[in-house]
Amino acid sequence: MVRLSKRVEYGLIALRHIASQRGAEIVTAKEISDKYGIPFDLLAKVLQRLSKAGVIVSHQGVRGGYSLALDPRAVQVSTIIHAIEGTTPVIAQCMSDGPASCEVFDVCTIKSPLTKVQANIERAFMSMTLAEIV
Amino acid sequence: MVRLSKRVEYGLIALRHIASQRGAEIVTAKEISDKYGIPFDLLAKVLQRLSKAGVIVSHQGVRGGYSLALDPRAVQVSTIIHAIEGTTPVIAQCMSDGPASCEVFDVCTIKSPLTKVQANIERAFMSMTLAEIV
DNA sequence: CTCAAATCGGACTTAAACAGTCGTATATAG
DNA sequence: CTATATACGACTGTTTAAGTCCGATTTGAG
Numbered sequence: 001m002v003r004l005s006k007r008v009e010y011g012l013i014a015l016r017h018i019a020s021q022r023g024a025e026i027v028t029a030k031e032i033s034d035k036y037g038i039p040f041d042l043l044a045k046v047l048q049r050l051s052k053a054g055v056i057v058s059h060q061g062v063r064g065g066y067s068l069a070l071d072p073r074a075v076q077v078s079t080i081i082h083a084i085e086g087t088t089p090v091i092a093q094c095m096s097d098g099p100a101s102c103e104v105f106d107v108c109t110i111k112s113p114l115t116k117v118q119a120n121i122e123r124a125f126m127s128m129t130l131a132e133i134v
Numbered sequence: 135m136v137r138l139s140k141r142v143e144y145g146l147i148a149l150r151h152i153a154s155q156r157g158a159e160i161v162t163a164k165e166i167s168d169k170y171g172i173p174f175d176l177l178a179k180v181l182q183r184l185s186k187a188g189v190i191v192s193h194q195g196v197r198g199g200y201s202l203a204l205d206p207r208a209v210q211v212s213t214i215i216h217a218i219e220g221t222t223p224v225i226a227q228c229m230s231d232g233p234a235s236c237e238v239f240d241v242c243t244i245k246s247p248l249t250k251v252q253a254n255i256e257r258a259f260m261s262m263t264l265a266e267i268v
Numbered sequence: 269c270t271c272a273a274a275t276c277g278g279a280c281t282t283a284a285a286c287a288g289t290c291g292t293a294t295a296t297a298g
Numbered sequence: 299c300t301a302t303a304t305a306c307g308a309c310t311g312t313t314t315a316a317g318t319c320c321g322a323t324t325t326g327a328g
Binding site: 004108110120128 | 143226247254257261
């Protein structure tokens with residue numbers, strides 16, 4: 001199946017919410033969690049990853065929360081996915097690094113043609129920015 | 135994660151093998167299974183689905199096997215995926231039909247922008263044919 | 269006619285990925 | 299000091315994919 005994880009869906013919804021605030025107003029995880037019915041703990045982790053990736057800025061302590069760190073037009077969907085998933089989405093196992101790589105097959109006959117498809121998909125994710133989602 | 139299933143990978147490898155035969159020679163599932171180290175039972179099922187979808191033709195009984203049913207140039211990768219998965223791959227839950235649809239969220243704020251990305255991905259899968267993989 | 273080789277197809281088990289939960293630590297405004 | 303918020307690792311449960319098993323059917327060849 002070719003599908004985004006719930007984490008990414010939650011991240012997109014949250015980012016859209018944060019980005020649609022006027023000015024750089026701070027939004028709490030709880031606020032988003034309540035409004036969209038997203039499990040708080042899970043959402044919190046997603047926001048933490050987006051924060052570590054520099055997409056949003058976190059403000060700790062009382063009256064803390066999150067605000068956008070960048071111009072929405074500069075945030076590509078692919079960046080968001082990478083920030084949340086930790087890895088760049090790859091279409092087939094034979095394209096990933098590490099032990100699960102192509103070596104499983106004596107001869108991987110489909111790697112090179114799939115590279116093209118992969119590039120097209122990446123382009124699809126890069127071509128949309130947060131600004132277009134808001 | 136955005137990744138093709140093993141079944142689809144196996145299917146592509148198998149189709150490439152079958153398509154690379156000269157003439158319309160018949161290839162058995164065992165032959166492919168052995169050559170590429172793919173679990174026989176699993177591969178068999180993949181081939182059966184491709185057969186039901188009319189991508190390949192099955193020949194039962196002794197000296198049976200599979201051969202291509204169509205011109206490789208007419209077989210899109212998207213067709214292959216659909217034949218094997220049974221469903222059209224959808225990028226986010228909110229885009230699928232049925233009970234797992236968008237209604238989970240009071241307000242799904244990301245559906246419409248993701249539709250564009252979805253269309254681009256589908257185009258990526260449609261733009262490559264079996265002929266280009268051989 | 270019989271047998272072996274092959275597809276057919278449902279049911280089952282195992283493994284891996286994902287979703288979600290819990291507990292605790294840290295920061296900070298008031 | 300305390301209530302409120304993020305930070306983060308560890309854990310559990312659920313779902314989905316991967317792989318296995320078993321028997322049925324088809325059919326060419328001896």
